[in-house]
Amino acid sequence: MSYTAPIKDMLFVLKELAGLDEVAGLPGFEEAGIDTAQAVLEESSKLCEQVLAPLNAEGDRNPSSWRDGAVTAAPGFKQAFRQFVEGGWQGGQHPSKYDGQGLPKLIATPCIEMLNAANLSFALCPLLTDGAIEALLTAGSEEQKQRYVPKLISGEWTGTMNLTEPQAGSDLALVRTRAEPQGDGTYRVFGTKIFITWGEHDMAENIVHLVLARTPNAPEGVKGISLFIVPKFMIGEDGTLGERNDVHCVSIEHKLGIKASPTAVLQFGDHGGAIGYLIGEENRGLEYMFIMMNAARFAVGMQGVAVADRAYRKAAAYAKERVQSRPVDGSAKQAVTIVHHPDVRRMLMTMRALTEASRALAYVAAGHSDIAHHHADEGERAKHQTIYEYLVPIVKGWSTEMSLEVTSLGVQVHGGMGFIEETGAAQYYRDARILPIYEGTTAIQANDLVGRKTLRDGGAVAQSLLRAIDETIGAAKAQSKDEPALHAIATQLEAGRRALASVIEFVVAHAKTDPNAVFAGSVPYLKLAGLVLGGWQMTRAALVAQEKRAEDPSFYGAKLLTAQFFADHLLPHAVALEVAIVSAKGGEGWLALDPEQF
Template sequence: MTYTAPVKEMLFVMKELAALDEIAALPGFEDATGETAWAVLDESAKLCGEVLAPMNFEGDKNPSSWSNGIVTATPGFNEAFRQYVKGGWQGLQHPTNYGGQSLPKLVATPCIEMLNAANLSFALCPLLTDGAIEALLTAGSEEQKQRYVPKLISGEWTGTMNLTEPQAGSDLALVRTRAEPQGNGTYRIFGTKIFVTWGEHDMAENIVHLVLARLPAAPDGVKGISLFIVPKFMVNEDGSLGARNDVHCVSIEHKLGIKASPTAVLQFGDHGGAVGYLVGEVNCGLEYMFIMMNAARFAVGVQGVAVADRAYQRAVSYAKERVQSRPVDGSAKEAVTIIHHPDVRRMLGTMRALTEGARALSYVAAAHTDIAHRHPDNAVRADHQAIYEYLVPVVKGWSTELAIEVTSLGVQVHGGMGFIEETGAAQHYRDARILPIYEGTTAIQANDLVSRKTLRDGGAVGKRILVAVSKTVDALAAHEGAAFVSMREQLEKGRRSLETVIDFILANASHDPNAVFAGSVPYLKLAGIVLCGWQMARALLAASTNETRDPSFCSAKIATARFYAEHVLPQAAALEVSITSARGAAGVLALSEEQF
């Protein structure tokens, strides 16, 4: 089966939960009306469903290949990429003065979701280019912006992020790639970078590598890292391409999933040094690279939503076709399709509820960053930026963790056929496994949530969000019905659990950091469960009060919200216990190194 973008669901979330009309009222976003959003999503759905989704399975069977330094993309990817960039999709959220469309992130996010759901391996190429554009727009000189950004937006060139080295994974203090100044404003780059997504390919005429490296006598650790532009081909003064730079792909990785996306090992400087250009200030490279990383982390969270939705759609389609066993309630004497069986309904309900909750949270986060960039009031911008920054590790960490659960359930719904590659269910499971790892593991996201997003401000932003959750709990009390009763009770319990954990972190971080960080990932998961539950509660309220909406859609939304309340939110209490219990923290460290 192919992929059908859930456009109606996406528009519901954009309008009812992420306040699209308010975003469209911001300066510069006046064209982002509901009609525009529908038109953009409709066209994106066609491209993703008709062009990109059919190639997803082919990319898994016939991945990118490397031979003598040349990487050839999966057959069909070249033409698909030309269609993608010709439609202007790379520039959707980037400035018009560089060739983009300047649409809100809220409008771009569902298009990014569709792209990743249709073909995750393909989508990684534009994702890295988006990050390069953001970094250059933020830290690049005007000359660098004019030289590189329009070509990146047009799709003539693509971008990469070069951080990791064989000895330097998450710990970038160990970066050894060096940059030698040439006295003419350029640098010679020497070193090896690994795990470079789409670091070499044949889909664009040039690749703009953003590379972390050290200058001579730079300070030790992360304070001594600078950022450089290293193009695959040199760019002449008139913008045309010149000689090949001294950067070469020496191999690509053989991976569990996302096989069509070439993950390159790049060698810089084997023949005299690759020419590089400093971005921004010396020794500020990590700060600039974090611009790319934060953009990528949010996008990877959306990837989690996307792959989960694709797996859900495939599982539903199979469950409606596969005939097996009579119903347990005796309602039929013949075997029925498996969607009639309660446990299959439980699995499908879990997949749907987790996916819808994560989608809602990511779209709401996108709206916060739109306000943070465009609202005329400085204080309002700062408030929304703080909320967005709190949500990013949750969107990245929780959405990617649940993607593994959802895609695993997708295999389970298929039964034995899920273990057979021809059904396609296993590909989603394998593809999803990288999501909690790259662009910062779940533990790194959790450490960020504890250190920078909770301890740094004394829990102020987290507790401000919980005030908003309380208001939603109060609003639920005005409605009758099982869905509202369940959601009100479970969301309030979840809110209290999250508040208790924030207080625990604040009270114990200074004198017992091991206890706090032993529970960091459970804290992130708790935040994800509760904050997604909050969005499902808001969706429940919206679906029950809008009489003009499709009744079938609204009743499904109400039922899914109830499922989330009764089957997902109760997990919050258990996570609270595992975090705050002294025995829980001690248990993590109980075994000695030798006993493992």
């Protein structure tokens, strides 16, 4: 099945839920209104639909390959990458000062969704490059910005993130890669990094590795980590490429999914040391790398939305053509397409509702990010930044966990044919499985949501979101006389809101006295927050749909019905999660067994 980007739904979310009009009123974004958004999305869809999507299955069957230290990208990827960068897509949300397009994150986000829906393995290369650009723009010197960022935006070079080592996965305090100062401002880097996405390839002429390492006198733990630029090829004063640096790919991994994306093992310093350049100050590397990681975490959340959308659309198309069995209500004497069967409808509605809710929540987060970076008032910037930071682990954690459910249902809708690789449904399931793992597992996102995003302000940001939900509930009840479905939606959202409020109160009250119970319930808290905040966005969508239904009965009618399904069938899970966290005090069940009993 070919890919068709859901542009109409994307534009609906941008304008009606994510505040595109407000973003277009920010300094520097005056031209970024709905017309610009539509033009950008339509142009992006052409590349994604016509060039990248056709390579997705081929890349899965014939992935990137490694031989004698060199990696060759999957067939067609190199040519597609040239079209991608020549179209300016790598620079979409980056500053025009460095040859980017300077678009709001809010408009760039649906383009990122399309890119990942079309070809998840391909999209990982631009994702890591975006992260490298963000880190350099935030922590790099002006000379480093001028030297590296335009080349990364042009696609002449790509970027990577080098954190993980064989003994240091999520615990970066264990990083052993060392960087020895040479007295001339450079360092010699020695060590091994694993799981390096697009760490070696032939699609660009140079690769800019951002590497975490320790200097000789660095303190122990995470406080002693520094961040370095280590280019694959050395760069002359005039910007031309010179000799090969001492960094080499010694293997690539064989994986469950995202097979066309080469996951490299990189060896630094086998022949005297790889030359590296310090970013910012020594021992602040983890702080700088978190800039890159937060950009990547939001983007991985969008990968969850994207692969879920692709799986849903494939399943819906299959259900409308596969003939199997007579209808249970006796309405026809012959076999009908499976979309007529109640349980298939249930699965498709679950897929659709979860995808739409997660998309809306992610786009809303992107809008907060734009306001946080571009609003004229410092207080407004700070307020929206804290909201964005609260939402990022939910976008990353909930959207990626959601993608597992949706892609699994996609296989189920196909039945036995879903288990057969030729149909393509299985690839989405396999590709999605990495999303809750890399760039910080769901548990790490949940720990972040508890520790840094809820406890640091005593739940103040979370409470502000609860107040916003109250306003939506009130609006839905007020309009329910014109649309009875809104009352049912509001009632379920109100129950979910109470559940979320109860858990936030529990987290704040017990974090110090019973941290095991709080953190044992952290992932359920994250999922509960995703459900309720997603349900909030679906309720807001229903309010707009009710108001505009006459303009396009099919589109807005479907919006209203999808929101009602989410409220009736998905939001009630929030109450069950609250029981597991609060009433059962989380850890009493999960921590009851001794380690030896497992």
